[in-house]
Amino acid sequence: MAEPSGTTDLRRPRWRRVLAVCGQVALGLGVGAALTEYAFRVRDDGAFPHVNFYLADRELGVRLEPGASMRFRLGDNPLSTIHVNSAGFRGPEWPPPATSEIVVVGDSQVFGLGVDDDATFSARLAAAVDRPVVNAGVPTYGPREYLAVAHNLLDARKPTTVVVVLNFVNDPFELERPNRERHVVWDGWAVRRETAPRSVAWFPGRRWLFSRSHAFYALRRWLHDRDAGDIDDIDAGTPSEGGLQDLIVDRSARQDRERASKPGARTSAQAAARLRKIDADLKAAQVDLDALVGRADLTASSLPGDIVSDASSESSRSVVATAAMIRAAAHDRAARLVGLLDDERLESGGEGPIHRLIAAQGDLAVERGRLRQQLATGVAQTVRPASLFRAYLAEFKAVCDQLGAELVVVALPIDVQVDRGEWAKYGVVDGPDMQGSLVLVDDLLADARDLGLRTLDATAALRAAQPGAFLDHDIHMTAKGHAAVATALAATLTAARERP
Secondary structure: OOOOOOHHHHHOOHHHHHHHHHHHHHHHHHHHHHHHHHHHHHHOOOEEOOOOOEEEEOOOEEEEOOOOEEEEOOOOOOOEEEEEOOOOOEOOOOOOOOOOOEEEEEOHHHHOOOOOHHHOHHHHHHHHHOOOEEEEEOOOOOHHHHHHHHHHHHHHHOOOEEEEEEEOOOHHHHOOOOHHHOEEEEOOEEEEHHHOOOOOOOOOOHHHHHHOOHHHHHHHHHHHHHHHOOHHHHOOOOHHHOOHHHHOHHHHHHHHHHHHOOOOOOOOHHHHHHHHHHHHHHHHHHHHHHHHHHOHHHHOOOOOHHHHOOOOOOOOOOHHHHHHHHHHHHHHHHOOOOOOOOOOOOOOOOOOHHHHHHHHHHHHHHHHHHHHHHHOOOOOOOOOOOOOOHHHHHHHHHHHHHOOOEEEEEEEOOHHHHOHHHHHHHOOOOOOOOHHHHHHHHHHHHHHHHOOOEEEEOHHHHHHOOOOOEOOOOOOEOHHHHHHHHHHHHHHHHHHHHOO
16 A cells, blocks of 8 residues: 655654755855855955955065965955966066066055056056066065065076165154064954964864955954944054154164264263153153054954954054154154144044154154254264165165165155145045155155165155045055156166166
């Protein structure tokens, strides 16, 4: 006799029924996850606002994963595509070494965040001068890494010319701070050391989930914004990024000791004692500033703000705070710091604790400048002070000379130094005039020329390219800005080659 319909299913072992249900649930979840990922990927155009293929490097802090690629977009800026060659640098595969080759070293500005591979000024320079150009710029790198990369490529490729691009938004602060002390790699992202987790739990697929999944990225951003509140909005940097003492205190202290030791210097015991006290107060103020902006109690909690925030394409203190420090250094140079930050008001009005601390450091620097003049009485004064980069440039030149290459120095100003109108994109109403701070750029280039180096101040070229030389809400150059720098640099290199 035939069994009633459904009897076979009822007699199926229980574990098989459970397994079938679990399989159906897993399939449903998988399909749902795939559809969710697809939806967020389409929403983002497959792009992220930060580079997500870093590898850890003991010497350089980070390096780029060879063969990696990604779509990049910051906010409403144009979409761009990034490719990394087998050497671990941006762009197509490098041709065989050539004696006429130019190597360009620098940070994310040289790398070209925000523009396509063929729109970087290195790529445009190659076409302009009809010479092979190697783009060796890497985001997060600073002056120490530029020198290390140049040394390696000089050994390996024997180029004729090395171009070092010094970016004034962060290189003055990073001169004595190697990248391995500033950045670490977290699932392919480069984050400030203070914000990184102490350890992570590995599982299969973690790297893809944490660095490539758009749905997970959106969830991570939402959780961070919910838990961290407005930390990113008030973040003026972390201790590893440096501060005013990197521009003023340590360098000035060395100069004071040198001047005081010169024959004929009539030093005042009282002035010298006060100077030592000012040094201590300046450093103490920096400790307070580090504690305030470093958010030690929060940054130790593995906050992924450097990953999920799209306020800027390279993690750093706010442009407002950086500009304040650069202006302070420029005023200290002339010992004329009086009410430095009186005209620096955020859109919300008033001065916050960060700006008050920087202003206090500026006031101390005023007095410091006067005392330095007293200590230097009777000693022949130079027409201008040495730049922060003089010893570094001398070291870099020695390496290039030893390996038979010419060193060319490019000074790249901050966007608000180029055009005061750029303040608006950071929400600053009637931002301060940064023209006076360009004296620091002048000092750098004057020292480079004293050393016999070719130089380029990119300020004029970028001003001529305005409006539109910089990305919206970010310090990086647009394709238009890169083209302007390439044209100016080509003229500099051509003049150098034609000189008898």
